[in-house]
Amino acid sequence: MRKSLVIAASLLFVTSAFAQQTTPSNTISVFVSDLSVTHTSASGTSFGSGLGAAFAHRFSDHISAELTVTTQGFRESFTTVSPSGQQVFTSYSKRLLPIDANVSYHIFTNSRWKPYLGAGLRYMTNTVSNIAPLNSYRFTSRSVDPEVSGGVTYQFRPNLGLRFDAKQTIGGGNSILGDAAFSGSVGLSFRF
Numbered sequence: 007m008r009k010s011l012v013i014a015a016s017l018l019f020v021t022s023a024f025a026q027q028t029t030p031s032n033t034i035s036v037f038v039s040d041l042s043v044t045h046t047s048a049s050g051t052s053f054g055s056g057l058g059a060a061f062a063h064r065f066s067d068h069i070s071a072e073l074t075v076t077t078q079g080f081r082e083s084f085t086t087v088s089p090s091g092q093q094v095f096t097s098y099s100k101r102l103l104p105i106d107a108n109v110s111y112h113i114f115t116n117s118r119w120k121p122y123l124g125a126g127l128r129y130m131t132n133t134v135s136n137i138a139p140l141n142s143y144r145f146t147s148r149s150v151d152p153e154v155s156g157g158v159t160y161q162f163r164p165n166l167g168l169r170f171d172a173k174q175t176i177g178g179g180n181s182i183l184g185d186a187a188f189s190g191s192v193g194l195s196f197r198f
Contacts, residue, residue, distance in 0.1 A: 030197040030198050031063060032061070032063055032064070032198050033061070033064070033070075033195050033197045033198075034061055034195070035060040035061075035169055035195040035196070036059050036193050037057075037059075037060070037171070037191040038055050038056070038057060038058075038193060039055065039056040039076055039190065039191035040078060040189050040190065055078070056076045056078030057078075058075055058076030058077065058191065058193075060074040067112070068111055069109065069111060070109070070110050070112065071107075072109075073106070075103070075105050076106075077102070078101070079099065079100065079101045099134070099135050099136075100132065100134050102131070102132050103130070103132075103133075104129070104130045104189075105130075106127070106155070107126045107129075108125060108153070109125060110122045110155070111123050118161045118162060119159075119160055120158060122156065122157060122158070123155070123156045125152070125153070125154050126152070127151070127152055128151050128173070129149075129150050130148065131146060132148075134146075151176060151177035152176045152177060154173070154174050154176065155173040157170050159195060165197045166194065166195070166197075169191075169192070169193050170190075170191075171192075171193075172188070172191075173188070173189050173190075175188075
């Protein structure tokens with residue numbers, strides 16, 4: 007009798023403990039950002055995009071902090087005319103590495119759509135290199151700018167969602183580095 011009472015009490019405790027579990031507080035996201043299509047007569051059509059990952063921690067039902075790292079590389083080519091009248095074909099590669107740190111406010115709805123608004127900082131590194139036989143160079147520029155962000159997650163499973171995100175930097179540093187002030191991304195998020 008005593009043994010069955012202990013087992014029943016243990017089951018009641020375990021059941022109530024699982025019933026009181028909160029929603030997962032961490033999220034990992036992988037995404038594609040800044041999709042682009044360019045066409046030039048010299049190099050043809052090329053497609054570009056950035057790849058990134060994010061880690062977010064939710065401090066409460068409405069407040070979270072997120073760290074995002076994105077990488078985007080592309081090659082640009084152009085033709086110039088030298089003083090002697092010859093056409094000179096030049097190509098260089100560029101690597102952008104933005105790191106975003108944002109705090110977001112989550113707006114709860116009774117649907118699967120979960121919108122949010124945020125603000126934070128964007129640290130940008132831009133590396134440009136030209137590998138040419140006579141004139142090779144490589145330089146890196148950096149900037150830090152404030153930014154605002156917003157988006158929505160479509161939560162199609164309790165722990166898995168499709169995320170649409172947009173960020174807008176405030177300030178002029180990134181335009182000098184070649185990063186667009188506005189960026190958008192689409193990705194998957196996993197909550198745990």
